[in-house]
Amino acid sequence: MSLKLDFKRITREGFVAFWRNKVVSISTVVVMTMTLIVLSSLVFLNGVLDFSLKQLEDRVDVNVYFYPEVPEEDIIALADRLEKTSEIREVQYISREEAYANFKNRHEGDPLIIQSLEELGTNPLGAALNIRAYDSTRYESIVETIEADPAVSNTSFVERINYYDNKTIIDRLNQFSHTAHNVGSFIIVFFGVIALLVIMSTIRIAIYSSKKEIIIKRLVGAEPRYIRGPFIMAGALYGAISAVLTMIILFFVTQRLGAYTETFFGGMNLFGYFMTNIFSFFVLTIVVGIIIGVISSHFATRKYLNV
Amino acid sequence: MIIFDKVSKTYQEKNVSVYDIDLKINKGEFVTLIGPSGAGKTTLIRLLLAEEKPSSGTVYFNEVNIHNLKKHDIPKYRQKIGVIFQDYKLLENKTVFENVAFAMEMVGKSDKDIHEDVPYALELVGLSQKMFHFPHQLSGGEQQRLTIARAIINQPDILIADEPTGSLDPEGSKEVLSILKKINELGTTVIMATHDKDIVDALKKRVVKLEEGRITRDQEKGTYHTKE
Numbered sequence: 099m100s101l102k103l104d105f106k107r108i109t110r111e112g113f114v115a116f117w118r119n120k121v122v123s124i125s126t127v128v129v130m131t132m133t134l135i136v137l138s139s140l141v142f143l144n145g146v147l148d149f150s151l152k153q154l155e156d157r158v159d160v161n162v163y164f165y166p167e168v169p170e171e172d173i174i175a176l177a178d179r180l181e182k183t184s185e186i187r188e189v190q191y192i193s194r195e196e197a198y199a200n201f202k203n204r205h206e207g208d209p210l211i212i213q214s215l216e217e218l219g220t221n222p223l224g225a226a227l228n229i230r231a232y233d234s235t236r237y238e239s240i241v242e243t244i245e246a247d248p249a250v251s252n253t254s255f256v257e258r259i260n261y262y263d264n265k266t267i268i269d270r271l272n273q274f275s276h277t278a279h280n281v282g283s284f285i286i287v288f289f290g291v292i293a294l295l296v297i298m299s300t301i302r303i304a305i306y307s308s309k310k311e312i313i314i315k316r317l318v319g320a321e322p323r324y325i326r327g328p329f330i331m332a333g334a335l336y337g338a339i340s341a342v343l344t345m346i347i348l349f350f351v352t353q354r355l356g357a358y359t360e361t362f363f364g365g366m367n368l369f370g371y372f373m374t375n376i377f378s379f380f381v382l383t384i385v386v387g388i389i390i391g392v393i394s395s396h397f398a399t400r401k402y403l404n405v
Numbered sequence: 406m407i408i409f410d411k412v413s414k415t416y417q418e419k420n421v422s423v424y425d426i427d428l429k430i431n432k433g434e435f436v437t438l439i440g441p442s443g444a445g446k447t448t449l450i451r452l453l454l455a456e457e458k459p460s461s462g463t464v465y466f467n468e469v470n471i472h473n474l475k476k477h478d479i480p481k482y483r484q485k486i487g488v489i490f491q492d493y494k495l496l497e498n499k500t501v502f503e504n505v506a507f508a509m510e511m512v513g514k515s516d517k518d519i520h521e522d523v524p525y526a527l528e529l530v531g532l533s534q535k536m537f538h539f540p541h542q543l544s545g546g547e548q549q550r551l552t553i554a555r556a557i558i559n560q561p562d563i564l565i566a567d568e569p570t571g572s573l574d575p576e577g578s579k580e581v582l583s584i585l586k587k588i589n590e591l592g593t594t595v596i597m598a599t600h601d602k603d604i605v606d607a608l609k610k611r612v613v614k615l616e617e618g619r620i621t622r623d624q625e626k627g628t629y630h631t632k633e
Contacts (some may be wrong), residue, residue: 317456319486
């Protein structure tokens with residue numbers, strides 16, 4: 099039999115079987131859709147976790163304070179050198195005047211400090227560099243890079259680096275972030291595996307209901323590919339339809355919840371996240387749906403083809 | 406040619422077994438298997454279909470030991486056999502037309518051939534008016550006739566009929582019998598297991614009687630009961 103004719107018949111039979119076994123097909127698609135929604139929710143959970151941890155990590159920075167007499171151009175030259183470092187995301191120069199203004203603003207309600215400052219007559223504060231890393235675990239190595247700079251090793255250049263004051267908090271944050279990622283990944287894998295097992299069992303049950311049909315086809319001389327093919331085709335169809343339904347449901351649900359989630363998750367809009375990653379979501383659901391549909395059908399039919 | 410060479414099949418969980426069966430069926434023969442329920446008629450059919458393996462002995466079809474066939478060769482072997490099952494074994498989700506067409510698709514027949522031959526076979530068994538019905542919409546007799554259409558559509562080398570008249574009235578039984586005779590006249594070997602005394606007597610073909618799993622009579626142009 100030609101492959102083309104074979105494929106045409108298997109495809110047609112898969113579609114016809116899908117249509118005629120409506121109850122089985124609908125219940126399988128419903129279970130698969132629910133499972134794909136759970137899987138997609140895990141992806142959302144991962145997105146929320148990443149976003150929250152990123153926000154927390156973004157609050158971490160390191161300030162390098164310079165002596166008041168250090169020339170501005172030397173500090174800017176150092177800032178330029180640091181900006182070229184791959185680990186550093188941003189270097190912000192805070193001039194002596196800005197530092198003075200910030201200090202005054204911060205202590206506005208404290209007349210004693212404001213009075214002392216005015217009595218001094220001059221600006222006692224030095225300029226500073228505010229440094230942010232891409233990765234909060236890299237601050238130690240960034241500080242080492244700063245300290246190794248020939249200009250910094252000069253004792254009358256850098257007065258203080260506040261990394262050492264905040265080291266414990268940064269370390270704790272990094273540890274928390276690491277643990278949260280691990281727990282998040284475990285939850286995703288755990289529920290992901292459960293979701294896949296649910297899909298596989300659903301398809302097994304769907305095929306179990308056709309056990310008699312498989313046995314009859316075998317007895318009238320049907321070759322295994324001709325028996326298995328339509329089930330695999332129907333499995334792929336279950337997956338594809340469930341994926342499309344999942345996308346439609348996610349669209350409307352995230353659209354409804356988007357505004358609430360923005361307040362709840364501190365700026366993260368689930369609808370925005372969904373729309374930004376819509377292609378990845380679609381690929382994930384359709385690939386998982388079809389592949390699992392096909393693999394489950396393949397294994398479920400194997401059991402009845404062994405006579 | 407079919408040969409059962411000292412074939413025994415015993416089951417642990419069932420009473421039905423066959424012992425030491427020596428049987429040779431020539432090409433084009435019409436053989437009637439008779440005997441009470443549980444005598445082993447269906448077991449012999451299952452062995453011939455390679456649905457079961459013998460506990461001992463060998464079953465040959467055209468000098469090939471069918472139980473030595475590789476798994477992927479079994480469908481090809483079964484395509485040479487048309488079977489009228491006692492419990493019909495129809496595909497419930499396929500229409501009358503599709504049930505017969507399925508057997509043709511299995512052997513790689515073209516859509517054109519299928520659309521020409523299936524209506525002809527359905528007309529032969531009197532089901533052309535019910536082509537698009539599903540099996541559950543047919544009576545027992547109609548389902549039986551549908552299995553006949555499916556069994557003969559590919560002009561098999563062997564036609565096995567397991568109680569083909571079991572659910573038919575005398576008129577229906579006669580019709581089925583005449584179809585089987587016609588197929589046999591065209592050169593197909595027919596093996597029919599039956600309880601129907603009238604049919605066996607009317608046929609006057611070779612009769613093989615099984616009792617408690619053993620062949621107790623093998624008679625050319627035999628009848629249901631021995632005339633001694």
